[in-house]
Amino acid sequence: MALVSALTVGIGGAVGAVSRYAVGLAVERRALDTAAVNVAGSFVLGVLVGITPANSVALAIGVGFCGAFTTFSSFAVETVSLAEDDGIRSAAVNAVGTLVAALAAALAGVALAGTV
Structure with a gap:
């Protein structure tokens, strides 16, 4: 990988990571902050692809910002934690709801980019 490309990804990743942390501070509700960044990141990536x-x-x-901003591992851990603490229904709502919303956001981003 070329040094410039690596630095480009690193800078985008740094901005994405700090942005993710800021959303976590602003949205102090378990799983909601992760769902929010995953849906928003899906939209941004959809626009970018479009x-x-x-x-x-x-x-x-795409690689730097969205890669650091969105977080599948936190989504997985929080879904398991919801299942343990609040039951399977809460975990399923989180899992299915986040997936559907993220896919819809990506589709919306691609559609929006197509009209720009």
Whole structure:
């Protein structure tokens, strides 16, 4: 990987990680913050895919920012934790709801980019 590409991903990742942390501080409700970043990140990535930007922009935003901002591992752990604490129904609502919302957001992003 070229040094410039690695730095581009790193800068985008740093911004994404700090943004993810800020959302976690602002939304102090378990699983809701993770769902919010996963849906928002899916939308941003959908827009990015829809406009097919230059490679460096795709690396910075798609790989770097969205990769660090969204969080599948936290989603998985929080879903298991919800199952343990609140029951299978809460965990299922979180899992299915987040997945459906994230897919809809990605589709909306692609559709929006197609009209821009």
